[in-house]
Amino acid sequence: MDSIMSARRILMTADGLRLAISRMAHEIAERDAGAERLLIVGVQAGGIHLAARLAQELQQWRGQPLIAGQLDVSMHRDDLSQRPAPAIRPTNLPGDVQGATVVLVDDVLFSGRTVRAALDALHDFGRPERVRLAVLVDRLGHRQVPIQADYVARKVESLPGQRVEVMWSEDGSEDGVFLNQP
Amino acid sequence: MTWNRRHLLDIESLSTEELLTVLDTARGFKAVGNRAIKTVPALRGKTVINLFVEPSTRTRISFELAAQRLTADVINFNADTSSLKKGETLRDTARNLEAMNADIIIIRHSAAGAPHFLARFLQCSVVNAGDGAHEHPTQALLDVFTIREKKGRVEGLKVTVMGDILFSRVARSNIWALRKLGAQVTLCGPPTLVPRWFEQMGCRVCWDVTEALRDADVVNLLRIQHERQRQSMFPGVGEYRSQFGLDRARMEGLKPDVLIMHPGPINRGVEIDADTADGDRSVILEQVTNGLAVRMAVLYLVTGNDPGFVRN
Incomplete structure (x- = not known):
């Protein structure tokens, strides 16, 4: 039986993930594809595959190549002295942040602190015209800072100790989203 | 990513994985x-x-700038104008600094083991910026960072360290780092400054300059440490230059893609001539740039912390 207490519960199948990303891309296109300069930026490390897939889907409305960027936020976190120093991954932005419409992309929105750090990290590169937030999974009720996503594939009720695991074919596994017990 | 240390005291006790963590972070x-x-x-x-507690310009400025780039508050403690001159012990000085809520103490001292001594009783982090002739870990880290960046790897490379090995903390830290990363290390210089027992650290000792340089991928030149030599270990500066100085003629015998490195300060016309120091094989100034990144790392x-980890 698929109860909330089982060890590993599937939240999205490979097909479900594909459809959800397509729907998010449509929503972004409807609202933001007309922006003069659009940057799709994945937050390292969880957001980069989703950002790349969204950029791929959005190209059809932009009529030009759209390449996703990556943003590392480890140097902008507020909890360095409370945890082992996180690994620093590359930051590559596909264009000038100044004046651009930036869609920040992450896999899971939980406390909101990663997004807070990402906003700070992003602003080191310039002042965007506007910033949106796109996430695959929004874990409802766990926010520690006032941050909400503009584009959400799936809203999930969960307990604090549980973990949302997102698997990507780019990493050699089958696409899927799972809710794991600690 | 492997790191759970509160201090950086030496290279000797680091694992290969920890070295690689610092290098990746520095990138x-x-x-x-x-x-x-x-x-x-x-x-x-x-x-x-x-x-x-021992004079330094380059390393102190590099650490100071590194801390500032990380938005830390930095205090420079100058031994010449401090209570150490009035007879205060190093232990008391350090405990006073910690009582001002210091989070990291970066120490340079003429006594080998001074950072390890502080780490035994301080709660804050201790970083070794050079202790006597023992170790200078961040110098070795920036050297291997530079080699890795320029050559794409360290493993399997032939690295010749030339000059005053005996009195050099840079040499010791470099030997540890290079050996842990899989490089082949050759030491060269006057026999008085390059004793045979360095072979116990896994190095080749070679007193023949031509032989030591011939197939080197990297040549790291060390300064003659006048301040650490109680008696004359070689006849004179002119003699050293003619025997071991890296000039244009000696450069011709080297691999075309050799890297010429030097931790500074360089003595132009002694261990290296101006043509070589400023030449296109020299990465001396890039070492300085990389030093900043390595010290930030x-x-x-x-500073990273997890109460669950066992501390060193």
Whole structure:
């Protein structure tokens, strides 16, 4: 039986993930594809595959190549002295942040602190015209800072100790989203 | 990513994985130096104290700038104008600095083991910026970072360290780092300054300059440490230059893609001539740039904290 207490519960199948990303891309296109300069930026490390897939889907409305960027936020976190120093991954932005419409992309929105750090990290590169937030999974009720996503594939009720695991074919596994017990 | 140390005291006790963690982390910080805004808030609110009991310009400034780029507050402690001159012990000085809520103490001292001594009783982090003739870990880290960046790897490379090995903490830290990363190390210089027992560290000792340089991928030149030599270990500067100085003629016998490195300060016309120091094989100034990134990485890593880990 698929109860909330089982060890590993599937939240999205490979097909479900594909459809959800397509729907998010449509929503972004409807609202933001007309922006003069659009940057799709994945937050390292969880957001980069989703950002790349969204950029791929959005190209059809932009009529030009759209390449996703990556943003590392480890140097902008507020909890360095409370945890082992996180690994620093590359930051590559596909264009000038100044004046651009930036869609920040992450896999899971939980406390909101990663997004807070990402906003700070992003602003080191310039002042965007506007910033949106796109996430695959929004874990409802766990926010520690006032941050909400503009584009959400799936809203999930969960307990604090549980973990949302997102698997990507780019990493050699089958696409899927799972809710794991600690 | 492997790091759970509160201090950076030496290279000898680091694992290969820990060395690689510092180098990978430093690569991320080097990229920050190319941005319009060169500071990041990782150490915001932290206090870093440069406790330099032995003179240094380059290393102190590099650590100071590294801490500032991480948004830490930095205090420079100058031994010449301090209570150490009035007879205060190093232990008391360090405990006083810690009582001012220092988070990291960076120490340079003429006595080998001074950082290890502080680490035994301080709660804050201790970073070794050079202790006597023992170790200078961040110098070795920036040297292997530079080699890795330029050559794409360290493993399997032939690295010749030339000059005053006996009195050099840079040489010892470099030997540890290079050996742990799989390089083949040759030591060269006057036999009085390059004793045979360095072979116990896994190096080749070669007193023949031509032989030591012939197939080197990297040549790291060390300064003659006048201040650490109680008696004359070689006849004179002119003699050293003719025997071991890296000039244009000796450069012709080297591999065309050799890297020429030097931790500075260089003595032009002694261990290296101007043509070589300023030539296209020299990465001496890039070492200085990389030193900043490596020191940011070290300060970042020792600040990371997890109560679940066993501390060194």
